[in-house]
Amino acid sequence: MSSNNTDTPKTEFDFIKSGQRTIELEQQAIINLKPRIDEAFVKACQMILNCKGRVVVTGMGKSGHIGNKIAATLASTGTPAFFVHPGEASHGDMGMIQSEDVVIALSNSGESGEVTSLLPLFKRLDCGLISMTGKPASSLAKAADAHLNTGVEQEACPLDLAPTSSTTTALVMGDALAIALLEARGFTAEDFAFSHPGGSLGRRLLLKVENIMHAGKQIPVVTPDTPMSEALLVVTSKGLGMTTVQQGGNLLGIFTDGDLRRAIDHGVDIHSAKIADVMTAGCKTTEPGILAAEALKVMEDNKINALVVMNGDEEVAGVINMHDLLRAGVI
Structure with missing residues (x-):
């Protein structure tokens, strides 16, 4: 037993x-x-x-x-x-x-x-x-x-x-x-990334803004005299939560969901106001060749959700937002 x-x-x-x-x-x-x-x-x-x-x-x-x-x-x-x-x-x-x-x-x-x-x-x-x-x-x-x-x-x-x-x-x-x-x-960090191309580490160290930005017809564009109501349609149709404000190819500013909320708080009439009255001038920008992780840091430091991408000729090359970084696995 x-x-x-x-x-x-x-x-x-x-x-x-x-x-x-x-x-x-x-x-x-x-x-x-x-x-x-x-x-x-x-x-x-x-x-x-x-x-x-x-x-x-x-x-x-x-x-x-x-x-x-x-x-x-x-x-x-x-x-x-x-x-x-x-x-x-x-x-x-x-x-x-x-x-x-x-x-x-x-x-x-x-x-x-x-x-x-x-x-x-x-x-x-x-x-x-x-x-x-x-x-x-x-x-x-x-x-x-x-x-x-x-x-x-x-x-x-x-x-x-x-x-x-x-x-x-x-x-x-x-x-x-x-x-x-x-x-x-x-x-360097870039050298390290080439040894670790897979996973989030590789994405953070190798992925550049140009790889994930919205370019060409995907870029939302309005002019400063565009009525606010029409600008809202552009923001909605492009699905980026913002639009660039351009005149003759020059970037004047951006209009975002945050600008919309602030305008409503101040009693602005969205049917009569022009976008120039409510846009954010002097917006933050980045470059196509910058690492996506660096663009993320700019957004986090400035508490913003999108960046306009400018090329070497100071022309708008694209737009990138937090959702793009999230989808790409940078965040």
Whole structure:
């Protein structure tokens, strides 16, 4: 007969204290990294900047998972990089590594067999080698052209066994490398967008006003002497909540839903008033080549819902409003 333990009293455990202890240990491990950003770090950065090939990141187990993320971060911030599993490298994937590449090898002990077995091959290829270990006297550290010390005094694991603090420091060191290289290259937001064309990030960083503005016959236009009642028909038919006010191709202002509300509040007769009497003169404008995200900021800063788009000849090229930005996923 099987025993039933459902009624056995459970010992109270302080989950909050345990979680906070883990954070404190890993936080201290990161703080201890700061003085290790030294000449070896500079050399590693210079090796990667001067690399004519690509950066190849490798590591086994948990170090491999961290290495995969480091490779992804490098690749998305202007440093061509990819991850090679050390076990697979011994069975054909070494062909992915060339003499012009730089290898970043991760191993907390610096003695991972799958990684150290590749050292003679790296030397034979004469590719640059950067090691990231917790043991400066290890085989991997000694074989490297530049060694980055990511060692920790204590893992967050109470048994001091599970890679926790050590994987955190390796990840942070990888981020430090990636960002130092990003800044050294003068990597821009637009460069970043080309690495992230999908999703909202790509839309915010790549989409320009000209890509989503209303142009040509879609632009609502009235003249300053147009009766307010007729202007309202133009606003309604174009569905943009506004119309431009132009004379001889020159922009004089705009008339919006907000202008309509203000006119009604002031008792203006919409049948007799001319649009010049109620329009907003000196309206905010933008340019076709401006990022849509920049146009959004102008609208938000000025608490307006639409912008007239002017070309280089100071002619009206289009109109853009908040709904356009919302549909395009910029907001």
